[in-house]
Amino acid sequence: MTRVIIETSDQWVAERIGVMLQNEAYLLRKTVQNVRSKIRNFEEKYGFSETMNLLYGKVDDMEMIEWEGELETLARLEKKLFALEGVHVETE
Numbered sequence: 001m002t003r004v005i006i007e008t009s010d011q012w013v014a015e016r017i018g019v020m021l022q023n024e025a026y027l028l029r030k031t032v033q034n035v036r037s038k039i040r041n042f043e044e045k046y047g048f049s050e051t052m053n054l055l056y057g058k059v060d061d062m063e064m065i066e067w068e069g070e071l072e073t074l075a076r077l078e079k080k081l082f083a084l085e086g087v088h089v090e091t092e
Helices: 011-046 061-085
Strands: 002-006 087-091
Touching: 002 011, 011 061, 011 087, 061 087
Parallel strands: 002 087
Antiparallel strands: none
């Protein structure tokens, strides 16, 4: 967990920072949903395979590259979302 302490006499500023973090987390969650949907569509079309090597030669190369890219993007987004959701803003 990351802890952020905002020292301000203006409660509005502290609240806005909290809202900004919530909005960013919301956008990341929506993006994660979209990427998962793309991955799910690929898996429904070609069948799920934990070993992508089994799909080489059976799937168009460009689609394989796109699927691999979506998997990598999902991993990065989930890591960022996990970190952001661990931020707790305290005001004094």
